[in-house]
Amino acid sequence: MFKNFWITILFTFLISSIVTYAQTNNERTGKIIGRVVNQSTQNPIPGVTVIVLETKLGAISDSQGRFEINNVPIGMVAVQFSSVGYEKFVQSDVNVNTARANQLNIQLVEKIIELEGAEVRSSYFVKRLESATSTQTFSAEDIRRAPGVQEDVVRATALLPGVAVTSAGRNDLIVRGGAPFENLFLIDNIEVPNINHFGTQGSTGGPLSIINIDFVKNVTFSAGAYGAKYGDKTSSRTEITIRNGNEDKFGGKLNLSATGFGAYLEGPISDKGSYIVSARRSYLDFIFSAAGFSFIPQYWDFQTKVNYRLDNNNRLTFLGIGALGNVKLNNDDSENRYDNSRITVPNQDQYFSGLTWQHLFGTGFMNLTLGRTYTRFSTYQNDSLGNKVFNNESKEGETSLKADFEFRLSDKFDLQFGNQTKYGSLLEYDIDIPGNLRTDQFGNPQPLSLDTNFQTIRNFTYVSMTMGIGRHKVTAGGRMNYYDYLSNKLFFSPRLSVVYQINDVSAINLGLGRYYQSPSFIWLLGDPDQDLTPIRADQIVLGYDHSPLEDVKVQVELYYKWYSNYPARVFRPQAVLSPSGFDDITSDIPYGLEPLQSSGTGYSRGIEFFIQKRLSDIPLYGLFSLTLSESRFKSLDGEERYGAYDSRVIMNLSAGYRLSKDWELSGKFRIATGMPTTPFNPDGTRNWELYNEGDRYSLFHALDIRVDKRWDFDNFYLVTYLDIQNIYGRKNESNYKWNYRTMQAEYSSSIGVLPSIGVSFEF
DSSP states (O other): OHHHHHHHHHHHHHHHHHOGGGOOGGGOEEEEEEEEEETTTOOBOTTOEEEETTSSOEEEOOTTSEEEEEEEESEEEEEEEEOTTBOOEEEEEEEEOSSSOEEEEEEEOBOOSOOTTOOOOOBSSOOOSSOOTTEEEEEHHHHHTSTTSTTOHHHHHTTSTTEEESOTTOOOEEETTOOGGGEEEEETTEEOSOOEETOOTTSSOOSEEOOOGGGEEEEEEEOSOOOTTSOSOSSEEEEEEEOOOOSSSOEEEEEEOSSEEEEEEEEEETTTEEEEEEEEEEOHHHHHHHTTOSEEEEEEEEEEEEEEEEETTEEEEEEEEEEEEEEEEOOSSHHHHHHHTTSOEEEEEEEEEEEEEEEEOSSEEEEEEEEEEEEEEEEEEEOTTSOEEEEEEEEEEEEEEEEEEEEEEETTEEEEEEEEEEEEEEEEEEEEEOGGGSBOTTSOBOOEEEEEEEEEEEEEEEEEEEEEETTEEEEEEEEEEEETTSSSOEEEEEEEEEEEEOSSSEEEEEEEEEEEEOOOGGGGGSOTTOOOOOEEEEEEEEEEEEEEETTEEEEEEEEEEEEEEEEEESSSTTOBOOOOSOOOTTTSOGGGOSOEEEEEEEEEEEEEEEEEEOOSSSOEEEEEEEEEEEEEEEOTTOOEEEOTTOOOEEEEEEEEEEOSSSEEEEEEEEEEOOOOOOOBOTTSOBOGGGTTOSOOOOOEEEEEEEEEEEEEOSSOEEEEEEEEESTTOOOOEEEEEEETTTTEEEEEEOOSOEEEEEEEEEO
């Protein structure tokens, strides 16, 4: 039945691709509208020359930075923005169609380094005021069409250097050897603890992001050494900007993707703003039921954004995103009951929302954001008879108030400062773990039963200054962290970055700083006498950037991270805490619910190579990344061991080619050396004396292929795609577990070839 389902889908896709006679798009045109502002001040830039490359079409921005270009030929185009005193920028992958105007909101960077005799040329890559060390930006189109990422903003970042993933079925990010809980996610200035359906408690990963790709403007990812504005995480920063609704006319989209189906509507609010609202539902429960699986997940997610201009200097924006997720178990027979006894069931509801007021000053701006995040975890696991052996009913809700100020004080000096307060007002936990599933280092049962609640306050203050000094751009700053619920409450983090511009196409970057991260709330519950200290990571990054062409960049970076105050496990004195996707309580103690000490140390070091080609007049785009790295940690027994996520070599190659206006072919190949495992004793318990010294997972490699086809009609736009993951059926290993039936250790493996289709109807 499952096989017939996919045959039907593939046949439907092929038939739909044949009916190209319905398309006569040579005479059809669309419209591009938008606004250009100064990145430093957010004030509009008048007089910007806007040109659609490879055409004679263009416009000049007005006093409010707005522009409009009509009669643009449909298809993917590139738009160039240029103004005296600013870096010239090209926005590629601008999709012009008849359904709605493409709305661009562009931020230009003022030139802070002037080179005599330098060639003035455009860049297809986003320029930033601060150092671009270890930082990349994806557009929504980059993510949508990337093969094998399922339109997931988190999975897309795994193509970048220094980033590994824990398994093919999850998007837990391993950034430069750090655990998934070390990653920071911001959505429109709201810091979100986990942006995934069925996300792991106390960490940041999950099976699939709840962010609808149709809402995304762009994603900025930094693998380390980022500025003082960001903190309370020690590895990476992922900043997702949600686009505004269309201010030109009412419209929407119906969408069938690899994992679900949904719709969104958008339109103007008089002449003052816009709205966009969506709802999606997964169809995984239908597929899993049809395939006879015993574990059947289902989810919904909802998103809305409203922006409203009070006047030329004041704007209000509201963002709300929520998700509902539950899992049904098919326990009809003993085989299903046994399979389900090896799985933790992660029912979960969550939302996050934020109201932002932006006020423009003459030389800068302020963003004031009132945010709220909330997650209800209802997690349990049964034994093979259907009896519950683990139960976790938790609620985590936090309210934040965040103020950010940025000023352009002169043509060579920029100032940033701000403050954020987070109030953990709803932290409630009702958890039961039996002693046989929670043992100490001597094998003695240590059951845990708690019903508790508490509140927390965190506060962060930062200041950062960027100066242009000859060929150098220097950014220096600091960040003060305050945690009221810890014994040691105050921590200062200095940051520094330097860019030396060798010439107009080459630069050397240096970034260094100290980073602190507070313990996840659930880690505080494993021992009533627990007294943890924030994790500390000192980082240094040295890089070289070169842009041989406007649409090509090459980067090489060396990095080193020193860890201290890492949570060391008392019951597992060989190990530091490093959870990712937790899916079986019989394999280990979950979520850090055990005695911990802030005495672990470690390091991660490596070299990264990155090449990216943007879509331009040459219809080829893609990227290549290669990481060579090593990570090692030391816990309470004093012996240094490989880190749990020590993948020595990671290579990604992703490329696409636009065969015509309507057809696009792309592919992605990933190969990575396996991470370490911990062997089992003959009775099925882990041999912690050999922590991370067992056989490594086999070499991971997979090839994904994707074909996109577009149709433009008079008043609507249709896109279809066929995406085939792991096309040659590699059975990649993951999740090393003990089988109590065979009394042997075994690996889980990927399901082989996974085809999917997508159809979106935009009007």
